[in-house]
Amino acid sequence: MNxxxxxxxxxxxxxxxLTAVIPMMPMRVSADEIAHDPSRNVQEEGVGNPFNFGxxxxxxxxxxxxxxxxxxxxxxxxxKYALYKEIDEHWDLVxxxxxxxxxxxxxALFLGVATLESTxxxxxxxxxxxxxxxxxxxxxxxxAYGSLQTAVTAFKDPGTSFMxxxxxxxxxxxxxxxxxxxxxxxxxxxxxxxxxxxxRQAKVDYGLTGWQVVxxxxxxxxxxxxxxxxxxxxxxxxxxxxxxxxxQWYYEEGHLYDNVFTWTKxxxxxxxxxxxxxxxxxxxxxxxxxxxxxxxxxxxxxxxTTAGTTTTTASETTPVVVQNTLMGDxxxxxxxxxxDAVLLTKYLCGSASLSAEQGKAADMDGNRMVDAxxxxxxxxxLLSR
Numbered sequence: 354m355n356x357x358x359x360x361x362x363x364x365x366x367x368x369x370x371l372t373a374v375i376p377m378m379p380m381r382v383s384a385d386e387i388a389h390d391p392s393r394n395v396q397e398e399g400v401g402n403p404f405n406f407g408x409x410x411x412x413x414x415x416x417x418x419x420x421x422x423x424x425x426x427x428x429x430x431x432x433k434y435a436l437y438k439e440i441d442e443h444w445d446l447v448x449x450x451x452x453x454x455x456x457x458x459x460x461a462l463f464l465g466v467a468t469l470e471s472t473x474x475x476x477x478x479x480x481x482x483x484x485x486x487x488x489x490x491x492x493x494x495x496x497a498y499g500s501l502q503t504a505v506t507a508f509k510d511p512g513t514s515f516m517x518x519x520x521x522x523x524x525x526x527x528x529x530x531x532x533x534x535x536x537x538x539x540x541x542x543x544x545x546x547x548x549x550x551x552x553r554q555a556k557v558d559y560g561l562t563g564w565q566v567v568x569x570x571x572x573x574x575x576x577x578x579x580x581x582x583x584x585x586x587x588x589x590x591x592x593x594x595x596x597x598x599x600x601q602w603y604y605e606e607g608h609l610y611d612n613v614f615t616w617t618k619x620x621x622x623x624x625x626x627x628x629x630x631x632x633x634x635x636x637x638x639x640x641x642x643x644x645x646x647x648x649x650x651x652x653x654x655x656x657x658t659t660a661g662t663t664t665t666t667a668s669e670t671t672p673v674v675v676q677n678t679l680m681g682d683x684x685x686x687x688x689x690x691x692x693d694a695v696l697l698t699k700y701l702c703g704s705a706s707l708s709a710e711q712g713k714a715a716d717m718d719g720n721r722m723v724d725a726x727x728x729x730x731x732x733x734x735l736l737s738r
Contacts, residue, residue, distance in 0.1 A: 387610035388434055396456050399441030400610075404431055405725065406438050408525075410536045417535045424499070424537040427479035429612040432500050435480065436463045439541050445645050446523050450549050451567055452640035458600070460609055462635070463501070465600030466548075466571065468617060469592060470502035475614035480537040490531055494577070499537050501544030505529055506577070508543060518550040523645060548574050552640055555579040564631045566640040568593045597630035598622050604634075681731050683707065683715045694735065697728050 389400040410423050427435070437460055440447055444456065453459050467473045471482040484502060485495040494515050497504045505511045507518055508529035519526070524546045527533045534540070551573030555561040559580045561569050571593035573579030582588065595617060602622035603609055615621050628634075681689030683696050697715055699705035700723065707715060707723065715723045717730035 388430060389610070399444065399456065400434065400437050402434070402438050402441070404434050405728075406435050406538055408538065408542075410538045413532065415532070415536075417531050420532070420535045420537070421481050424535075425479045425481035427474055427481075427537065429474045429614050430610070432467065432474040432480050433460075433464060433610065435538060436460070436467060436500060436541055438538075439545050443524065443545065446549075447545070449641050449643060449645060450552050452563075453567075453635070453637045455637065457609060458604060458635060458637075461600040461604035462567075462596070463545075463600075464603045464609070465596035465598070466544075466574070467500040468599045468615060469575075469596050470497075471500050472616055473500060473614040475616075480540070490534070491529060498534055499540030499544065501541055501547075501574075503540050503544040503547055505534070507547040507550070508533065518547060520553050521546045521549050524549070544574075551579040553642060556640065556642060563639060564636045567635070568597070568631055571596055594631070595626070597635055598626040598628075601625040601628075601630045601634045680714060680717060681734055683711050685711060685714065689731070689734065691735065694728065694731055697723075697731060701725060701728060 388403040389395075390403075393399075393401055410420055440456070440459055440463065447459060448454055448456075451459060451462075453462075464473065471478075471480070474480055474482075476482075480500045482500070482502065483498045485493045485497060488496070490496065491505050491512065494506050494511075495504055506515045509517075509519075509526045511517070511529045525542065526546070527539055527543060548570050551570035552566055554573060555566045555569035559569065561579070561581060565581065568589070569579040569581060572582075572588050575592045576588055599615065599617070599619075599622050602615065602625045605625070606621075608614075625634075681693055683689075683693040686692075693714075696705060696707075700707050700715070712723055715727055715731075717727040717734070
């Protein structure tokens, strides 16, 4: 894993790890509420990761027992937003490979797949779902975990008896270890990687086109083969076509962002199941294997000056930080580093306090408040160095 991923994992997952040892305020969310800022332009910006999921559920070295405990506590809504995080982080690639330019339809499709595999945590287990474990870890190609039930074959070096799914260079390829396998965030990432692998297989190996590419890729995610085997094949009716109908239901009935879920073959989606979800609802354009264009992402970044004051600019691609400033040095040891991010996370969780001077150092965006946005800017600053 490269340095950027290690730093991101260490910073972004602190809050999730803390939930294992620090009592957090319970989340009281009604079925019609959303977790992200409703003023966001979701199509252009995504939902913004409101639960602050990192590149991992918890830092490397966290035990499997702790990882599974964290995943077990996830609500249906958290399971949904964890999936959206992966889609948003790789939206340019996902949109190109899936041939779908409407982001919320892709969100819905992944909810459909997750419902097929684990009912999105609605069974009371959160994302802590494991199947095909009777032969022991990594022994079966179908051994699968998490919301998307990602099999071991998606991981790097799964063993000589399994085929390597190595044709998705755009995405991180995690080694097959129990620490990686039972991390719910990594499991989602590898599930996305696996479906994109089968999109390539559907186009290159079997010559599928249009929506049949994604339909075949979902069949591949379930069976290991993305080939077209006939309209009456049970694999289509019971997996990709059912997943598309469920996806359309989540989308049309307004259940993308709440705690509502349904079951596979649930009667609530009878209307969508009776229609043509692939042809009439999903289809947008031809899935493509073209390279992803590198587009600089404009953000509103805090500009930190040597005087310790902060202004905001809407055209910076990375935070501009001048050396010799105390901004971000929350523990007042003379440097801004990972320890400051951990301290700020603890403060936001209610398990640590800050002095007036520490509060000024933590106010990265200069709005005279210390909140989650300051943690975001601190993480970006540390990653930019």
